[in-house]
Amino acid sequence: MTEVETASAAATGIAMATEKAAKELSPEEERVLIRDIALTAEANTKEGDSFFLITQKWWQHWIDYVNQDQQPNNSNNNEGSSSLSGNSDSNGVGISKRPSGIDNSDLISDGPAEDANSDDGVEIHDTLLEGRDYVLLPQQVWNLLYSWYGGGPALSRKVINSGLSQTEFAVEVYPLRLQLLVTPKGDRSTIRISKKETIGELHRRACEIFHLNLEQVCIWDYYGHRKHALMNDMDKTLDDANIQMDQDILVEVLNNVNDTVVTDGTSIIDNGFADKEATSVLLEPSKSSLSIAGGLSANKIASKGYSAEQLQNQTLGYPSKESDNNFGNSGVSTRGTFGGLTGLLNLGNTCFMNSAIQCLVHTPEFARYFREDYHQEINWQNPLGMVGELALAFGELLRKLWAPGRTPVAPRPFKAKLARFAPQFSGYNQHDSQELLAFLLDGLHEDLNRVKHKPYVNSRDADGRPDEEVADEYWANHIARNDSIIVDVCQ
Known part of the structure; x- marks a missing residue:
């Protein structure tokens, strides 16, 4: 089957599934539809596509629900079942109830959104891990699950190019979080922006947030509250400009469009962002990278650099804590990924x-x-x-x-x-x-x-006491302070 035929079949499946949503689909029908649509979607993933975070807890419940018919009808072989329900049929085989609405609330940070202009208007926790806290689903899969179950909120993230090859993709789960500082006014604002966006887009958004004219503003790499470099190459990406997570960006408003921008690296003295003059000694700001960056799936398009053709021959994976829950013999597996295999680049003799x-x-x-x-x-x-x-x-x-x-x-x-x-x-x-x-x-x-x-701890002399008693006392004193x-x- 060609890619066009595969895509057409997937589209037909979505239409049929949506039409049938009012009547309840069987677990097996849901499993097959999601499997086929997910395989097609991932095989045709391109830069700019949207993936959605969904809580691992809900996803695991759904996996158990659609896989229950795959379990042997023999209670002696039920040890591998991970049903979340305590119910069982007359044969003693566990039955998982149909999940309720999608609930992503455990992924959401309690604080207000840092960027009111962000796509979904909500912030997720900073320490989420793919496979432990969430899985990433192609937009077509999310749309179908949402049409069946409802709930939310929808947490959309974009696919970016993650390497030199145009076929290496990753989902940017954590876009850059940047602190914009305006001089001389002293205003501040936090924004989220992709590391693959250009300096020109950052410039435009800064002016939009602070209601400034593009012609009267220049922006600086303000890493460590020092003016490192004037960011005037509007076509350069933030990644190429070495902008990193939680970095400060100085938005300098010129009094006159003909003013000459000083590039000697001196800090702004009167804006409250720096309290003393600082020369532009480069403190080695790094290339920005994703915190806990999620890849496309457990098969890791990002890490293995699979092409679309190779992906069609792979088992589509979504990470899970359980390795034996899958869509059947040819379905979506739920294998986790191995972490901790990343190396460190040597910076000189480091x-x-x-x-x-x-x-x-x-x-x-x-x-x-x-x-x-x-x-x-x-x-x-x-x-x-x-x-x-x-x-x-x-x-x-x-x-x-x-x-x-x-x-x-x-x-x-x-x-x-x-x-x-x-x-x-x-x-x-x-x-x-x-x-x-x-x-x-x-x-x-x-x-x-x-x-x-x-x-305050007053240490006593040993005074002939047993070593064990003295040691315990000194350790207790240490723990009281450390x-x-x-x-x-x-x-």
């Missing part, structure tokens, strides 16, 4: 840093901790810490290394943050790996110390 980082990010306890919502344990007031900045930089790097896909990561943002708090590690020369590891562990501990107010994931794992 192998000393990369080796230490890889040791930490592959420590199972750290990998789990920083992929969960560790933000709630950040100690923002600890005078011995780095105001949470080191922990956030390390957590962001760890999530990139554990995200689906195997594109090497350049740890420039982390290195810049490290150099800020430990100038001895600035530059690109070789340093002692153990010295770096000691500093990093100590810094992470202070940033994540659960003790917000350290009590309690973090670093202490849990390393001490």
Whole structure:
């Protein structure tokens, strides 16, 4: 069957399914329709297409529901069933109820949307993982499920080109989050924008948000509150301009369109964004990348670079916690993906840093901790810490290394943050790996110390007491002032 015939058949299937939605389809009919439409949609995926996040919990319930007829009618073979229902028929085989409406509320952040102009007007949690918290569905699949079940909200994300090849795609689950700072007015606004958008589009949106004229505005890469580079190449993408997640962008309003833009790198003194003059010493801002970037499916178009032709011969996968729940012998499998296989690019002679980082990010306890919502344990007031900045930089790097896909990561943002708090590690020369590891562990501990107010501890002399008693006392004193994931794992 040609691609045109396949697409036509899929369209016919959608029309029939929508028409029949008023009457309830059988689980088997739903399974076959979604399988066929998903295979066609993924095989023809192109840049700019929309994929939708759907909560893993609901998706797993639906998988169980449509697969229940695939289970053997023998209670002795029911161990592999993952039915979410406690009901059973007369033979003792578990029956999964039809899911209620789609409920994506557990993916939604409690706070207000950072960008009121965003497509869906809602923000998702920063620490979501594909296969654990959500799956990505092609638009055609989402539309069909939504027509059957309703619910929401719809969380749409765009497909972007993720490599040099025009056939390497990924879904940009987390577009860039940028802080726009206007000088001299001092206004601020946070926006979400794709890293594949151009500087020209960022320029246009900034002017639209602040009601400014395009001709009277120039924008700057304001990484670290320093004017690094005038962003005047309107056709260059933000990715190529090395703009990264949570970076500041300075929107400078010129008093006169004929004013000359100063490019010597001096900071703006009177706008409240910087408190002292700063020269344009480049702190190595990194190429922006997706936090916890979701790929197209468990088969990872993004990481394996499958072409459309190859995809037609693959089993279409959506990640799941269970490996044995599938659409049958030829259906949509629910296999998860392996993370933690991503390498770090060497920035000069930084192998000393990369080796230490890889040791930490592959420590199972750290990998789990920083992929969960560790933000709630950040100690923002600890005078011995780095105001949470080191922990956030390390957590962001760890999530990139554990995200689906195997594109090497350049740890420039982390290195810049490290150099800020430990100038001895600035530059690109070789340093002692153990010295770096000691500093990093100590810094992470202070940033994540659960003790917000350290009590005064009076250490007593041993005075002939048993060593065990003295040791227990000293350990209790230590824990009273130091309690973090670093202490849990390393001490």
